[in-house]
Amino acid sequence: MLAWTQARMVLHVAAAYGIDPTHSDRATDLLVLQKVHKVAETARLALGVAAGRERAGALFGQPSATGRTFLRLSVKLAQMAGVGAAKRMVAKLVPGAGVVFGTWANSAATKDLARRTQELYRQPPWVPRQRSGEGT
Template identity: 55%
Template structure:
């Protein structure tokens, strides 16, 4: 099988603009991440799935999804380990990279099963599959709130100063919830959480 590799790009970690939004609005960090993932990572997933199908006629959806799962489970195992950061900032960076990697996996799995990875509903499904929200309607409402806050922040530059430690703690909690990890950084924890998400994602997009 050729031309199935997923390229390593600059999107391995969340972009700086996303980190800024999440730090300014930590309560809705998962929603900001989901929206940005669909915008930035969805097109990559679509191109990958299309290229694989062109170069490998007859490849099954399950085979494509398995390629994505293997690739991103490996990346999840090493996510954050090379950042060099320690303490609370390191923990936040670690779990943020993991949540971003997991979102990338989900979008590639969606593309493998023929779902448009850039469609708005992918953000809703990301939040449900990552168990940030239990149902679609609360997820949509939260995404709408996050998008509205982002638009407002672009209009009004004044922000209320908040203790950085408190912001980082809240951000760490929200991102850990999204990534499905509760312990400190451990490769096996990252892999296990990502494998669990992969199982849910494959079942969801296979039967959706």
């Protein structure tokens, strides 16, 4: 539910800054803003693999860009699973701690995402908009 709410927030902020929230680049922006990918290029490649436009069969053979992207995504998902396991363990040890910790962590993550989103879309209209992850 948090990811859905945060994605909607990003799309609303994009629309508020005059950026088309329905454009396919918003999916790339979301992956970069959520720090699933560091740069837009790898986010686009991952979306292409997920949509079946890119070959996923070569992921384990030669070290291709797709393989490196898959590996990075796997590591990120493992890290996210580890954080979730740590939260569950703390919640079991201290009754009510899960609610307090979850609320604090989710609030901080959403505020940070809102800040990054505003920085991305806030550029003046006369300056060409960089794609997410470029120049960083």
